[in-house]
Amino acid sequence: MIGVFDSGVGGLCALRCARRCMPEADFVYFADTRHLPYGERAPCEILALCRQALALLAREGADAILAACGTVSSLVLPAMAKQTDLPLFGVAEPAAQAAARAARDRGGDIALLATAATVQAGFLARDIAARIPGVQIHALACPLFVHLAESGTTAPSDPLARMSAARILAPMQGKPIRTVVLGCTHFSCLTGLLAEFFPRAAMIDAAAEGAAAMAAALPPSAKTGHGSCRFLTSGDAGAFSRAAGNLLGQPVVAQHADAGVIG
Ligand code: DGL
Numbered sequence: 001m002i003g004v005f006d007s008g009v010g011g012l013c014a015l016r017c018a019r020r021c022m023p024e025a026d027f028v029y030f031a032d033t034r035h036l037p038y039g040e041r042a043p044c045e046i047l048a049l050c051r052q053a054l055a056l057l058a059r060e061g062a063d064a065i066l067a068a069c070g071t072v073s074s075l076v077l078p079a080m081a082k083q084t085d086l087p088l089f090g091v092a093e094p095a096a097q098a099a100a101r102a103a104r105d106r107g108g109d110i111a112l113l114a115t116a117a118t119v120q121a122g123f124l125a126r127d128i129a130a131r132i133p134g135v136q137i138h139a140l141a142c143p144l145f146v147h148l149a150e151s152g153t154t155a156p157s158d159p160l161a162r163m164s165a166a167r168i169l170a171p172m173q174g175k176p177i178r179t180v181v182l183g184c185t186h187f188s189c190l191t192g193l194l195a196e197f198f199p200r201a202a203m204i205d206a207a208a209e210g211a212a213a214m215a216a217a218l219p220p221s222a223k224t225g226h227g228s229c230r231f232l233t234s235g236d237a238g239a240f241s242r243a244a245g246n247l248l249g250q251p252v253v254a255q256h257a258d259a260g261v262i263g
Helices: 010-021 043-059 070-075 077-081 092-106 116-121 123-131 143-150 159-168 185-197 206-217 237-248
Strands: 002-006 027-031 064-067 109-114 137-141 177-182 202-205 229-233
Touching (some): 002 010, 002 043, 010 064, 010 185, 010 206, 027 043, 043 077, 070 077, 070 116, 070 123, 070 206, 092 123, 092 177, 109 185, 116 137, 123 137, 143 159, 159 185, 177 185, 185 202, 185 206, 202 206
Parallel strands (some): 109 137, 109 177, 177 202
């Protein structure tokens, strides 16, 4: 069984891609909504939360883990790997690879949209820059997008979503951006809207890239099962079930799971 986790609904975008790539695999998804947003926490706090999520998913029977969170993947993945024997995958490195490929093909600058923690840490921007020296990367923290995704306020026609995006993305105006990296998995929920603000750019979705990289790396035995999926959350199970059901377009019945002791 493959364990997938994030602070909330963002990782569901990775889960959806992973299930498409591995339709027979069994999944357990953990949304740590009680501790959302991860992107406004210190790295040591994020690591402590990840330790809890890892332990929970291992107890639930996961034998491989996808950290479906750009913040976790770019800040604490190596530290997490030291704490588990399970194969551990993230979304940041696959996104950096895809971003460099796209920027090489298309030229122009890169916009990196991510959480405050990811932008401040700078690892993801440096990883992209190392793969394509000389490219201009404009990193922008967009914490409000996490909340828009959680509340389902994502449609390109939604006035609040449009107005928020216009305000947040104003610093990108006039820049020759040809590649946009959605470095936070929550932002995948806003792909349609964001594409309208960057009509000439390739959109690199960390959620999709991470899921595809994991699917390519796992052995066939890890992809064989009944195609099942269970949902757990540290927060309000009813609220998460509704949000996840809306996003995935199918009924979701999540169970509450006590991930640990961190309040
Ligand atoms: N979805 C996460 C990410 O990819 C975290 C968002 C948050 O909780 O701040 O960064």
